[in-house]
Amino acid sequence: MQFGVETCVASVLWLDSDVSLNILMHLNDPADVVCAGAVSRLWRQFADVACDGAVSHLWLRFGFGTLNLSRGLRVGCAMETHIDFVQWLKTDVSLDIMSRLNDPADVVRAGAVSRLWRQFVVTNRLSKQLCVGRFQQLSRILRITEPDLNAPEPKDVGSSNSNWEYLKREHEVYASLLQAIESSKSCRNDCIGYAVSASSTDKYPDESIDNTLIPMDEYLNFPSYWSSKGHSDPNAPETLLYKLKAHLCVITEVCMQPFEAYFQPGKPIYSAKSVRFRVGHPKSLRDVRALLKMPQQQPTDDKFIWTYTSEEFPMTQEKCFQRFKLPEPVLCIGGYLQIQLLGRVQRQEMDNLFYIRVSHVRVVGRPLGSTFEIEVLEPSQEFVLKYNRDVFGCMVHDFSIGGHQGSNMAYHPGIVFMGCWDDEDDDEMDEVGILCERLALDGFRRGRGRPKKYWGEVIRRDMEQLQLTEDMTLDRKVWKMRITAED
Amino acid sequence: MVKLKSNDDKEFEVEEAAVIQSEMIKNMIEDGCATSVIPLPNIDSKTLIKVIEYLNKHINMGKAAETGEEDDLKEFDEQFVNMGWEELFDVIMAANYLNIHELMELCCQSAADRLKNKSVRAVREMLKITNDLTEEEEQEIINDAPWAFEGPEIDDTVN
Numbered sequence: 001m002q003f004g005v006e007t008c009v010a011s012v013l014w015l016d017s018d019v020s021l022n023i024l025m026h027l028n029d030p031a032d033v034v035c036a037g038a039v040s041r042l043w044r045q046f047a048d049v050a051c052d053g054a055v056s057h058l059w060l061r062f063g064f065g066t067l068n069l070s071r072g073l074r075v076g077c078a079m080e081t082h083i084d085f086v087q088w089l090k091t092d093v094s095l096d097i098m099s100r101l102n103d104p105a106d107v108v109r110a111g112a113v114s115r116l117w118r119q120f121v122v123t124n125r126l127s128k129q130l131c132v133g134r135f136q137q138l139s140r141i142l143r144i145t146e147p148d149l150n151a152p153e154p155k156d157v158g159s160s161n162s163n164w165e166y167l168k169r170e171h172e173v174y175a176s177l178l179q180a181i182e183s184s185k186s187c188r189n190d191c192i193g194y195a196v197s198a199s200s201t202d203k204y205p206d207e208s209i210d211n212t213l214i215p216m217d218e219y220l221n222f223p224s225y226w227s228s229k230g231h232s233d234p235n236a237p238e239t240l241l242y243k244l245k246a247h248l249c250v251i252t253e254v255c256m257q258p259f260e261a262y263f264q265p266g267k268p269i270y271s272a273k274s275v276r277f278r279v280g281h282p283k284s285l286r287d288v289r290a291l292l293k294m295p296q297q298q299p300t301d302d303k304f305i306w307t308y309t310s311e312e313f314p315m316t317q318e319k320c321f322q323r324f325k326l327p328e329p330v331l332c333i334g335g336y337l338q339i340q341l342l343g344r345v346q347r348q349e350m351d352n353l354f355y356i357r358v359s360h361v362r363v364v365g366r367p368l369g370s371t372f373e374i375e376v377l378e379p380s381q382e383f384v385l386k387y388n389r390d391v392f393g394c395m396v397h398d399f400s401i402g403g404h405q406g407s408n409m410a411y412h413p414g415i416v417f418m419g420c421w422d423d424e425d426d427d428e429m430d431e432v433g434i435l436c437e438r439l440a441l442d443g444f445r446r447g448r449g450r451p452k453k454y455w456g457e458v459i460r461r462d463m464e465q466l467q468l469t470e471d472m473t474l475d476r477k478v479w480k481m482r483i484t485a486e487d
Numbered sequence: 488m489v490k491l492k493s494n495d496d497k498e499f500e501v502e503e504a505a506v507i508q509s510e511m512i513k514n515m516i517e518d519g520c521a522t523s524v525i526p527l528p529n530i531d532s533k534t535l536i537k538v539i540e541y542l543n544k545h546i547n548m549g550k551a552a553e554t555g556e557e558d559d560l561k562e563f564d565e566q567f568v569n570m571g572w573e574e575l576f577d578v579i580m581a582a583n584y585l586n587i588h589e590l591m592e593l594c595c596q597s598a599a600d601r602l603k604n605k606s607v608r609a610v611r612e613m614l615k616i617t618n619d620l621t622e623e624e625e626q627e628i629i630n631d632a633p634w635a636f637e638g639p640e641i642d643d644t645v646n
Contacts, residue, residue, distance in 0.1 A: 108635035
């Protein structure tokens, strides 16, 4: 009996019972059978049967080939009923049953039933399968890291142990990730971090994409909206690009209001024919930096990889918040959302060209930023998932409280801005709050005339001056350090 | 008619149209190996009766949709899986052996549904599993994902 540890586990637990039995059948010395019984619980059960003399019966049955362990044992020794199916059914049949558990909590609990169940759930990577089955994009997660966790101490030398440790953590992280996603469905937080660019802008910066984040129709007595350039072709599309608040967001809905040019004769509404949404991530880090320096009126489509494209939603030519509810919550990995505006309906009398104009944009869902972070690997475009274990506890706790936050947004730019950070702690809220006030005051002090300063630009400038990269601003520690150093 | 023989030497006659829902027997018939009695050494008569009951009911699956008997069939399925764990696993094993996809689907789903929302204690009790995890191990699992062990929806009853 010179099986390696891994072989033992594999042969009895993880091979089809038929195959395991074929191996065991070759033990023809009673001493070997007793040795096998000392290997593990499952093996002992097998050996017990052998000692009862039932083994001959078993052997006979297996002579016919297809009989499996469970039936053989039951018939062979007339033991009490065995309904622990993980132990007694073939692995693929048990898997068929267990992979129908579609709630991560059920999978986690199954992993706590017994040692065998734990091994079954963890080594068959049930929570990962469930996660990836639900959200295809997650199949590109290459590995998981936990910044908070020290590398597990190698208690036993040997790869099987560290492999088990890894699988155990993987099980936990995927279950937590899916739990976070699932419980975010009812969250109605605003997910937009800032506006990145529009495929075209008629008068920049007066009609900049930044205006779509101001929740009022007018800002300091001027209409607030984004406008495309005019086009003679009513089918010419446009795109708007936004950076979400976190690398990982669950998005359930996008709301948009087309702009009504109330100062033009007939109050035309410059809606699009239909809209479509895409989420994705930049092709490379270099592109992220380039994006921040780029003027907002340039197209950036070629710099992204889109992992999800929604169906086309028709837009009506009405001046109201139009809600485009995604059929299923969408997981955005990488933190960028693009709105495609397909087709134009309104011609402007002055120049006889078609325009698309949008007053407001809101992306509804939940940023998972503080708990889960994503790093995109180049050039494979696979992901590394970072899991902040400690934060997750607080996040789960907040689910019930945060669930309906932001459903009635106050119509004040400062508050909306603060809303951007509603996943962070109070400390930061204060800092951002102060920043907002300052921005708002800046705007007012200018007196009459359109303010030439937009908060998106202010942030851009600040980031440049303080030499912050986008990733740093999302990392609380680094961000705080930089900001205090400035004082 | 096709004759099936259980492992306790009882013979059952089943219509060919019903029995070919089993991929295994269908292949046997196609290969001309089903001329006399088909022995099923893995299936006892009690389980085989259940399986045949299912096959006979589902004989005209396609027709059911047309004649509006779908609800009827659904009700039958619900009643059908209303059995003890042991019996259920016997049927699952038979369905797996005979390769009857829909029956496998039905029974595995039923098994999974019985586990959903159950507390760990309830699962152990239902399936007569002895907890061989140490207290520390169990606590570690709970600490790693406490959200999975709390909440009003967790059912601690054993049915």
